[in-house]
Amino acid sequence: MVTATTRALVFATAQYESGDWDSAPLVGPNLIDSVARYTSLRVSPTPAIVPLASAEVLRFPFLFLTGHLPVRFTDAERANVRAFVARGGFLFVDDHNHDIDGVFHKTATEELRRTVGPLADLPNSHELYSAFFHFSEGPPTTSHELNGWGDNLVHEHLQAIMVGGHIGVLYSSKDYSSEWSYHPESKRFLAIDNTRFGVNVIVYALTR
Amino acid sequence: MPLRVDRARVERALRILGLAALALWIVNAARPRAGRVESATVRSLPDVLPRWTLSHRVAGVHVRMDTASDAPATAWLAALRRAGVAVSWTGATIGTVAIETYPAVDPAGGVFVLANAPHASKRVVSDAFGAIDTLAAPAAQSALRVAAVGGDVTLQAGAQVARAEVAPAIAPRRILVIGDAGWETKFVVAALEESGWAVDARLFVSPQHEVQQGGRARAALDTSRHAAIVLMDSASAERALGAERFARAGGGVVLAGDAIRARRLGALVAWRGVRRESAPLGTLPGDTAWRGLSRMVFDTIGGRRGIVLESRNGGAVVAVRRHYTGRVAVVGYDQTWRWRMAGGENSVAAHRDWWSRVVASVAARTPTPALDRADPTTSVAPLATLYSALGAPSGAVRAGSVALSPRATANLLGVVLFTSLLGEWLLRRARGAR
Numbered sequence: 091m092v093t094a095t096t097r098a099l100v101f102a103t104a105q106y107e108s109g110d111w112d113s114a115p116l117v118g119p120n121l122i123d124s125v126a127r128y129t130s131l132r133v134s135p136t137p138a139i140v141p142l143a144s145a146e147v148l149r150f151p152f153l154f155l156t157g158h159l160p161v162r163f164t165d166a167e168r169a170n171v172r173a174f175v176a177r178g179g180f181l182f183v184d185d186h187n188h189d190i191d192g193v194f195h196k197t198a199t200e201e202l203r204r205t206v207g208p209l210a211d212l213p214n215s216h217e218l219y220s221a222f223f224h225f226s227e228g229p230p231t232t233s234h235e236l237n238g239w240g241d242n243l244v245h246e247h248l249q250a251i252m253v254g255g256h257i258g259v260l261y262s263s264k265d266y267s268s269e270w271s272y273h274p275e276s277k278r279f280l281a282i283d284n285t286r287f288g289v290n291v292i293v294y295a296l297t298r
Numbered sequence: 299m300p301l302r303v304d305r306a307r308v309e310r311a312l313r314i315l316g317l318a319a320l321a322l323w324i325v326n327a328a329r330p331r332a333g334r335v336e337s338a339t340v341r342s343l344p345d346v347l348p349r350w351t352l353s354h355r356v357a358g359v360h361v362r363m364d365t366a367s368d369a370p371a372t373a374w375l376a377a378l379r380r381a382g383v384a385v386s387w388t389g390a391t392i393g394t395v396a397i398e399t400y401p402a403v404d405p406a407g408g409v410f411v412l413a414n415a416p417h418a419s420k421r422v423v424s425d426a427f428g429a430i431d432t433l434a435a436p437a438a439q440s441a442l443r444v445a446a447v448g449g450d451v452t453l454q455a456g457a458q459v460a461r462a463e464v465a466p467a468i469a470p471r472r473i474l475v476i477g478d479a480g481w482e483t484k485f486v487v488a489a490l491e492e493s494g495w496a497v498d499a500r501l502f503v504s505p506q507h508e509v510q511q512g513g514r515a516r517a518a519l520d521t522s523r524h525a526a527i528v529l530m531d532s533a534s535a536e537r538a539l540g541a542e543r544f545a546r547a548g549g550g551v552v553l554a555g556d557a558i559r560a561r562r563l564g565a566l567v568a569w570r571g572v573r574r575e576s577a578p579l580g581t582l583p584g585d586t587a588w589r590g591l592s593r594m595v596f597d598t599i600g601g602r603r604g605i606v607l608e609s610r611n612g613g614a615v616v617a618v619r620r621h622y623t624g625r626v627a628v629v630g631y632d633q634t635w636r637w638r639m640a641g642g643e644n645s646v647a648a649h650r651d652w653w654s655r656v657v658a659s660v661a662a663r664t665p666t667p668a669l670d671r672a673d674p675t676t677s678v679a680p681l682a683t684l685y686s687a688l689g690a691p692s693g694a695v696r697a698g699s700v701a702l703s704p705r706a707t708a709n710l711l712g713v714v715l716f717t718s719l720l721g722e723w724l725l726r727r728a729r730g731a732r
Contacts (some may be wrong), residue, residue, distance in 0.1 A: 096590075097381040097480070097482070097632070097633060099480065099481070125731055128504065129479075129503045129504045129507070130478075130503070130504045130505060131478070131479055131480070131503060131504075132478075132480065132501070135392060145640070148583075148639045148640040149480050149583070149639065149640050150637070151484075151485075151639055170699045172493065176646075177639050178484070178485060178488055178638070178639065178646075179639065221509065222503060222507060223475075227312075254488075255490075289546075293479065293503055293509070296479045296480060296481065296484055296501075297483075297484060297503070297511075298478045298484075298509075298511075
């Protein structure tokens, strides 16, 4: 149970009314494990789920939103997302389909454009890629991009909506939701921890 | 025969007396005439000062004041004194009216106005555009912060007017924020940047990794680079080398959250953290009694002085003190980001303004160009100017120590001369001589 007054970072997943918001339940615990493993940041061991239509969303400045299905925000969700970003929150949206023309991509990007503003490619030299670990070639590829699933593309860039010079909304078509969906204990089987980029995203959100 | 001899002596004495009176009469006629002493009230000075200046017969002036003369009149009286006219004044009941202005150390600008006036009088602060405010506080001193002023700022209290020029504002130096990476540090940096401060930051992510913002984040603390530093927690405060020296040199230090517990900063603080309080269930994040949902409460360390700016439930939450030429503020609120994120509609602006004011209250003041205070038509403190120009009040001056006026002296000498010569002549006639 995450208390609303904790001073620790809480990894919160956005619960929206349309689509399958809970398609990647292991991403939260896995990234929490990575943050605790590599940094000295205070992080809550338990992730939170927060309804996007609730004002509670403003108590969690880092929000993760994913899914496979079409995304249509309600008016309340749209208002909250707008306020969340305007006040300095960081919304990380990942397309669980890793499709360039998938329904999630089309609807989520359109919804974000209506709610916050248009997405633009994020340069691979952006400080996001050096916020903690260094990714000199930009966003790390995922196994789903490389094995021919989905649109059979390696997406060169992430996209973002900048607010006041900082990333307010980070959008990924790379399907990190699948890439990071495993139990943290299984990291020991990896030669290189593939959640390290997730640490960068969280550190960036906390420091910029 | 003896009678004849006596008469000759008397004649000789009368002649000498007559000649002496004649000599004195000539000396008296040749001596410069001593002028008269005039007096006036302060309200009639504009009328009498030109006459006093042009008349050669005025040797001294005395002014009865129920209010301090204005700066031009005071300067005029001082000039009369330098020209040889004895000037005195009395006015035991004059109230002290004074005004001072200085630019706020804030990127948003603004001017602080410090005013002092007897509270019984109507007190109005104004600038070239009109009245700014009236001082309603019962105390004699008042402080105002004005966003912008045009021309000089004046304080009118009764008939007295104090006037102060306003130094041009200069952009303050940079702010350095040091803290663990977290929401509180992030949003404090954001609030200060949005307020217009140039912010350097060091945010610690792990013992080996810190995120730096701004080119001077790692430079040694120095008031030539930074106006203030904000230490967000005790661990980060321990890493801030030279914070005490920075404050001693005039820099501002803000200790947020539990930064007050850093042993390195022991010399800076006058308070110790007593307890950390969490807001009761149901407290709104925008509740300014909490400015978030938790706070550290401080208690004063004996023997060290400071001013509590905000207190809750009997404990200090925001306080400030001087440390040599610098200032140190402690802020007990440690989750103000919740106030900004989850407060009401204006919470972002309120959070931004509040943090900017906290930092501005301690930030080192950038030297401003010296104002030309030679203008004799203005005075920031008319009574002080009066003392400086004319000295302390005293009784009315006298024209001199001569008991008789020159005319009366001349008349008296004339009578003596005439009488002595007449006496001598009669005596001479009486003995038959011519």
